[in-house]
Amino acid sequence: MSTLKAVRGTRDLLPPETALWNHIEAVARAVFARYNFGEIRTPIFEDTSLFARGVGEETDIVSKEMYTWEDRARAQSEKSQSLTLRPENTAGVVRAYIEHKLGETGQLQKLYYIGPQFRRERPQKGRYRQFFQIGAEVIGPPSAGSESPLRDAEILEMLATLLDELGITGWTLQLNSVGSSADRARYNEALRAALEPIAHTMCADCQRRAVTNPLRVLDCKVPEDQPIIEKLPRIVDLLDPASVEHFAAVTAALDAAGVPYTRNHRLVRGLDYYTRTTFEFTHGGLGAQNALLGGGRYDGLSEAIGGPKAPGIGFAIGLDRLVLTLQAQELNQESAPPQADAYIAPLGEAMNAAALSLARELRRVGLAVELGDGSFRLKKSFEAADKTARCIVILGEDELQSGILTVKDFSTGTQTKVPRADLAAFLAEPSK
Ligand code: AMP
Numbered sequence: 001m002s003t004l005k006a007v008r009g010t011r012d013l014l015p016p017e018t019a020l021w022n023h024i025e026a027v028a029r030a031v032f033a034r035y036n037f038g039e040i041r042t043p044i045f046e047d048t049s050l051f052a053r054g055v056g057e058e059t060d061i062v063s064k065e066m067y068t069w070e071d072r073a074r075a076q077s078e079k080s081q082s083l084t085l086r087p088e089n090t091a092g093v094v095r096a097y098i099e100h101k102l103g104e105t106g107q108l109q110k111l112y113y114i115g116p117q118f119r120r121e122r123p124q125k126g127r128y129r130q131f132f133q134i135g136a137e138v139i140g141p142p143s144a145g146s147e148s149p150l151r152d153a154e155i156l157e158m159l160a161t162l163l164d165e166l167g168i169t170g171w172t173l174q175l176n177s178v179g180s181s182a183d184r185a186r187y188n189e190a191l192r193a194a195l196e197p198i199a200h201t202m203c204a205d206c207q208r209r210a211v212t213n214p215l216r217v218l219d220c221k222v223p224e225d226q227p228i229i230e231k232l233p234r235i236v237d238l239l240d241p242a243s244v245e246h247f248a249a250v251t252a253a254l255d256a257a258g259v260p261y262t263r264n265h266r267l268v269r270g271l272d273y274y275t276r277t278t279f280e281f282t283h284g285g286l287g288a289q290n291a292l293l294g295g296g297r298y299d300g301l302s303e304a305i306g307g308p309k310a311p312g313i314g315f316a317i318g319l320d321r322l323v324l325t326l327q328a329q330e331l332n333q334e335s336a337p338p339q340a341d342a343y344i345a346p347l348g349e350a351m352n353a354a355a356l357s358l359a360r361e362l363r364r365v366g367l368a369v370e371l372g373d374g375s376f377r378l379k380k381s382f383e384a385a386d387k388t389a390r391c392i393v394i395l396g397e398d399e400l401q402s403g404i405l406t407v408k409d410f411s412t413g414t415q416t417k418v419p420r421a422d423l424a425a426f427l428a429e430p431s432k
Contacts, residue, residue: 009129054091139312
């Protein structure tokens, strides 16, 4: 029988690497809290039509990357339904915003999420079929200021702060505006017209996109196509005055806050619902998949999925890529396997129960304790303890009766007799 493996494009995350994942998530949660965001958790699967309407039928995600299945009805009262593993989380957050009538609070909703997303992409370094995103959305009725360019600038400033606090160096903020949905429609037509006579000289993807979704031609990475793409019309020349003004206000606020950015005219992104500000933070160390995160404004999304007018802006960070970047930077150098404070070695199986009781005592006051086993010979206990803990505590019949335990500190090699009542305090002291 062949051995079973994790499905292509998925992977197991194991200790000690998971410590880095937890660290990144903890830093993100702390930063979001300072900006007064609250956490939202939406289901992993949703009605397929949410993504068809909220992400866009013509996008690569919806047209070829979703994990979709027909969920059979279990009772006559139920209907079978097409369900999809979420390929991204913005549509789900906006659905929840509509479903729970969060707009009626009249307040801006500032929501963040951390969790897995699923896309049937071609796996490679930094690109998986199950991957993890940390994202946030600011959404609300226009009266709450949800359309303000200050919201865009604040999100970008928060992201710069988060990356800095994680210790990620050398990131670049790429910024663009795709205008209003009317600007985008005009730009789409201008691109379509410009591409019509030349698309046949381009790659197969571009030929298809020139017809179905001309904006996506700008994402093409095929070297031969680049000179052609460079000469295509630029959206900046087609923006309406309100979008121009919005973009100028965003960049003025970024300048004032000292957040550096570069304008990237080709940044139109893969999702249909973006309007005005779009952005990506890239990192040179990531290779071909160089986007650490992406996001933008989506003023029409709520209405596209049947909700009230609720302009918003958000982003999704590729958590897998943050981990890759930090590992490459060797910032996690101190990731020698985490050490417990103590290893308790019962001398003989008769001491096992007492050892559990001692471990419980120490763990309850916050110490990290590894519990050995009385069936081990003392030499084996020492070897196991040396690999996993700073100290070994021997627990035999004598120690139990006298209440005096023998502790050996591996870093100093010293052996000390410690009364049980003082043990927790002794172990809590880092070795001198
Ligand atoms: P998107 O939802 O496409 O805007 O992507 C936002 C971010 O998620 C990207 O910048 C990547 O960092 C990350 N990302 C997207 N797709 C994948 C994937 N298949 N594997 C790993 N990370 C991904």
